[in-house]
Amino acid sequence: MKRILHIDGNHPLLKNQLEAAGFRNEDDFTSTKQEIEAKIADYDGIVIRSRFKVDKTFIDKAVNLKFIARVGAGLESIDCDYASAKGIALIAAPEGNRNAVGEHALGMILSLFNNLNRANAEVKSGKWNRESNRGHELDGKTVGIIGYGNMGKAFAKKLRGFDVTVLCYDIVPNVGDANAKQVALHELQEQSDVLSLHIPWTPETDKMVNEHFINAFAKPFWLINTARGKSVVTSDLAKALQEKKVLGAGLDVLEYEKLSFESFADAEVPEALQYLMDADNVILSPHIAGWTFESHAKLAQTIVDKILLLYNPVEIVEERQERVTGIGGFFLKAKNPNELKEWYRNHLGLNTDDYGCTFWWKDKNGADCSTQWSPFKDDTTYFEPSKKEFMQNFRVQHLEQLLVHLEAEGVTVLGEMQSFEYGKFGWIMDCEQNKIELWEPIDHVFL
Numbered sequence: 303m304k305r306i307l308h309i310d311g312n313h314p315l316l317k318n319q320l321e322a323a324g325f326r327n328e329d330d331f332t333s334t335k336q337e338i339e340a341k342i343a344d345y346d347g348i349v350i351r352s353r354f355k356v357d358k359t360f361i362d363k364a365v366n367l368k369f370i371a372r373v374g375a376g377l378e379s380i381d382c383d384y385a386s387a388k389g390i391a392l393i394a395a396p397e398g399n400r401n402a403v404g405e406h407a408l409g410m411i412l413s414l415f416n417n418l419n420r421a422n423a424e425v426k427s428g429k430w431n432r433e434s435n436r437g438h439e440l441d442g443k444t445v446g447i448i449g450y451g452n453m454g455k456a457f458a459k460k461l462r463g464f465d466v467t468v469l470c471y472d473i474v475p476n477v478g479d480a481n482a483k484q485v486a487l488h489e490l491q492e493q494s495d496v497l498s499l500h501i502p503w504t505p506e507t508d509k510m511v512n513e514h515f516i517n518a519f520a521k522p523f524w525l526i527n528t529a530r531g532k533s534v535v536t537s538d539l540a541k542a543l544q545e546k547k548v549l550g551a552g553l554d555v556l557e558y559e560k561l562s563f564e565s566f567a568d569a570e571v572p573e574a575l576q577y578l579m580d581a582d583n584v585i586l587s588p589h590i591a592g593w594t595f596e597s598h599a600k601l602a603q604t605i606v607d608k609i610l611l612l613y614n615p616v617e618i619v620e621e622r623q624e625r626v627t628g629i630g631g632f633f634l635k636a637k638n639p640n641e642l643k644e645w646y647r648n649h650l651g652l653n654t655d656d657y658g659c660t661f662w663w664k665d666k667n668g669a670d671c672s673t674q675w676s677p678f679k680d681d682t683t684y685f686e687p688s689k690k691e692f693m694q695n696f697r698v699q700h701l702e703q704l705l706v707h708l709e710a711e712g713v714t715v716l717g718e719m720q721s722f723e724y725g726k727f728g729w730i731m732d733c734e735q736n737k738i739e740l741w742e743p744i745d746h747v748f749l
């Protein structure tokens with residue numbers, strides 16, 4: 303059985319689904335890096351957030367590792383080149399939190415433009431200052447995005463409908479799209495009223511926003527940073543804020559954060575940071591742009607899906623579970639369903655009701671199981687896109703995983719899985735265009 307080590311807590315669906323797919327999951331949230339290095343050879347995979355750096359020493363010990371999965375967007379805490387050279391697959395989940403980051407960046411801009419932070423504090427302390435809190439409108443402004451990948455694109459998507467000009471600068475050519483026009487850096491600096499950073503932290507982006515960089519902007523601008531703290535020189539930003547070259551800043555990440563993003567590096571607050579903390583045109587948040595209830599689940603789901611795709615789906619699923627465990631139902635089209643049900647009741651003794659007939663039986667463990675027979679009116683669309691007169695329903699285990707596996711095998715999966723109190727349902731097409739309903743049943747609801 304494949305073993306996965308989890309060194310940080312995540313949404314429970316991550317382990318539940320991996321468990322269901324046949325992996326053995328083990329937690330170790332407390333051991334040091336060295337202690338984990340001592341046992342990592344026993345594992346096929348590791349799931350990590352940001353607890354420590356996965357460096358050469360670690361990778362050298364991880365002789366059986368097939369993948370490193372980071373429940374987050376960036377992989378800068380992992381020596382990716384070395385891991386890849388050792389044949390270890392790297393998995394990240396930017397799809398899981400990019401929408402959250404886009405919304406957070408937008409929230410920061412709107413909050414800064416409308417002085418919400420300051421006005422809120424003033425009203426709550428009994429001050430009613432309207433003129434000094436007069437806001438700005440985004441309408442007609444130019445927003446410059448540096449780094450047009452997952453996060454940058456998600457942010458640009460959020461700006462649709464604001465009547466803003468969106469420019470992006472990226473080292474990779476031709477990444478611009480309908481939501482942002484790709485331009486040279488100097489052009490972005492000439493035109494932007496707002497700058498939002500969405501670059502990874504690399505030697506080139508380290509300290510990128512410094513005095514020289516800020517001075518290259520033609521107009522005073524607002525700065526949003528939801529990328530990495532070390533891309534902004536805080537003391538230079540504080541100076542620019544004092545000189546009104548930067549009109550306001552929304553910072554979700556700080557130069558002084560620890561690698562784990564769990565706290566500031568030092569107990570003592572550096573002077574420049576103190577300035578930002580005191581400034582009422584600066585909004586700070588504790589690295590939570592991608593940290594929503596929704597992204598918690600989406601990140602975990604993205605990781606599960608990507609891990610499952612790494613393995614031969616048949617091998618993993620069959621190591622642990624059957625796929626179809628019985629017939630869940632047989633559905634047919636009828637000119638007159640009520641008459642047909644009556645015929646089956648009279649001639650075959652079926653105990654019919656409004657829906658057809660439910661047959662009860664016991665599985666090999668003695669559990670009560672049901673199979674449904676139902677006629678549908680012949681103009682039903684439920685069997686579509688199949689043109690056939692009937693549809694089969696199969697009882698399955700672990701439908702979510704099975705659908706992932708089936709999709710990976712090239713099977714047509716129709717629509718999204720749906721959950722009801724009597725179980726989960728998914729739909730697929732077989733190779734002769736018969737629609738099949740897959741049902742992970744909860745039979746006792748019918749009893």
Ligand SMILES: NC(=O)c1ccc[n+]([C@@H]2O[C@H](COP(=O)([O-])OP(=O)(O)OC[C@H]3O[C@@H](n4cnc5c(N)ncnc54)[C@H](O)[C@@H]3O)[C@@H](O)[C@H]2O)c1
Pocket residue numbers: 374375376396399403448449450451452453454471472473474477500501502503504506507528529530554555589590591592593
């Ligand atoms: N605050 C949060 O909660 C949070 C959440 C998710 C991601 N992030 C951060 O957001 C940033 C972007 O993440 P992503 O998933 O979009 O990454 P990504 O790799 O999808 O996109 C980054 C883009 O930046 C470009 N780029 C790299 N170096 C550049 C440079 N020197 N100049 C201009 N462009 C450059 C790349 O070509 C790429 O298009 C990362 O720093 C990531 O860690 C923060």
